[in-house]
Amino acid sequence: MQKTKECKYIPIKSVLRIIEKQPYHWHDSLTIVKVIRGMIKVRAWAYDNFLKQGDFIILNIGEIHEISGITKDNLVSITYIDACYCKKILPNFEYMIIFCNSSKYEFMHSYKYSILRKYIDELINSLINNSFQQSEITDINIKKLFSFLSENFDYVTCGIKLKKFSKKVSERNRQLYKSVILLDGEYNYFSLKDIADHIGVNYNYLKQDVVKRYGYGYKWLKHTIMIENAVKMILLTNDPIIYIGEICGFSAPQYMIKYFKAYFNCTPSQFRSLYRNNYARECKYEEFPLNSNTVIRNNINDLFYDVSSHITTNYGD
Helix, strand or coil: CECCCCCCCCCEEEEEEEEEEEEEECECEEEEEEEEECEEEEEECCEEEEEECCCEEEECCCCCEEEEECCCCCEEEEEEEEHHHHHHHCHHHHHCCECCEHHHHCCCCHHHHHHHHHHHHHHHHHHHCCCHHHHHHHHHHHHHHHHHHHHHCEHHHHCCCCCCCCHHHHHHHHHHHHHHHCCCCCCCCCCHHHHHHHHCCCHHHHHHHHHHHHCCCHHHHHHHHHHHHHHHHHHHCCCCHHHHHHHCCCCCHHHHHHHHHHHHCCCHHHHHHHHCCCHHHHCEEEEEECCCCEECCCCHHHCEECCCCCCEEECCC
């Protein structure tokens, strides 16, 4: 829904928000959400993620999500990095899925998350000052961040354990993601059995390997992408639900309904009724600039904010 506006030097935007509610939406950007104070809930991939002070989550380009304030005194930094800029830095970025949620997985990968947190904090700090020198530092920080994400947090080539697969397996899985999982993939309608036959591996082995590497079965992974594509069509077009289901790869309407109920607790028609054209009315947050009356102490974790001025109330993203 929102397309990131290019700032003076680099297509990146970072703001502070006190969030009451941001209904389901997505961005044409890689989005980093970090909690400075209080607690929020971010719902993505059919799961509720509760983030407290210091926690952060990275949302992929076009990823459907909803944000709610759990405590009224929450304060959140949200950083948007434009999609085209992401792809310029990393040519394969279009076929990556960043798998990053400190509230759920940091305890499993504390060292990697500590480094990532450092890179995120350096990036946000560099955005406070918009000088030409700082823009160069921002560019360097983004490239460091992306290099680290590519090597350690790419779900397609690292899986749920965040351990890089062999080059052969990484290339195979990225190709499968491009040709099988994506809506415009060459083999979008392939079943897992079709894939196994196509790449010449045993079906049962591949089935177990997918769960072992990614923590979910093939159907769940594929239907997650299908649901996200369907949501965008439901909210942006007048196309009939049955037609949208067919376009997105559902073999029958009942399967689309089944997964919508699992993800959103409602049918596709109910989802359209609830969320289409209602975003501006339902969206409530207070926003102010990252450098508004800010006293910097060491890094972003130690920022103190005077939110009594430069605050605007926003009802749309």
